[in-house]
């Protein structure tokens with residue numbers, strides 16, 4: 001059992017892409033993967049409710065959910081394989097979880113979860129989140145938890161994502177969205193985690209611009225020289241991120257191809273062995 005909180009230097013840093021790629025790669029290695037997006041904001045309203053796109057992306061990457069799976073909680077009486085078959089997932093050992101379990105808090109406004117919750121007259125119960133995430137982590141080899149925005153984004157007036165990681169006793173993986181300004185954001189994030197006694201598993205640099213961008217071309221070496229934190233890899237700039245993630249969520253053969261592509265991407269560019277070893281090491 002282990003949980004890993006994936007945070008970023010900012011919103012749009014590449015947390016969902018990196019988390020999805022890691023989930024797909026570890027899944028392809030035969031590990032049982034859980035995914036969570038505890039709070040998602042900016043969810044569009046659909047006929048069946050607020051749609052958490054990040055949560056759906058992660059669940060599809062880990063093959064724990066497909067669009068054909070039931071929206072309501074799956075009967076615990078059904079065996080996982082039967083449930084997977086019923087959901088249309090073409091993977092014998094896939095388990096199916098309702099999106100509600102992956103993303104218990106969904107809000108329409110694209111704001112920090114604390115404020116997005118307040119604007120619909122509710123609050124986030126962080127203690128309850130910690131209990132359910134801990135229980136879910138026990139059931140899998142690794143539970144990948146995507147934050148929202150960056151480390152100090154508030155879930156409540158008293159709890160940020162850094163606090164959530166500490167309460168879960170989970171290490172944090174920082175996704176550095178590489179662009180001009182990323183060095184400052186990365187060093188601030190790492191320092192904030194350290195001063196709050198959160199274990200930093202390492203960081204992955206995600207190239208948000210194509211080669212030829214001077215900042216992006218130099219950020220990784222500069223960051224590696226300035227911090228002793230573990231560098232776990234660098235994802236190249238890709239021209240088809242949106243299409244790949246959309247294909248993943250669509251299900252079927254296209255999703256299978258997208259999952260394969262993401263798994264190959266993570267295997268080629270992220271130090272997965274070091275990541276898994278560090279995630280399972282107790283503090």
Ligand SMILES: Nc1ncnc2c1ncn2[C@@H]1O[C@H](COP(=O)(O)OP(=O)(O)O)[C@@H](O)[C@H]1O
Pocket residue numbers: 008010011012013014015016017018206207208209235236237238239241242
């Ligand atoms: N490696 C990359 N190459 C090209 N575009 C990227 C890359 N990573 C992220 N993006 C772009 O940035 C957007 C935000 O990425 P996402 O993973 O959703 O960030 P976050 O989850 O941190 O908000 C993606 O939809 C994509 O358009």
Ligand SMILES: [Mg+2]
Pocket residue numbers: 015016054146
């Ligand atoms: Mg995201």
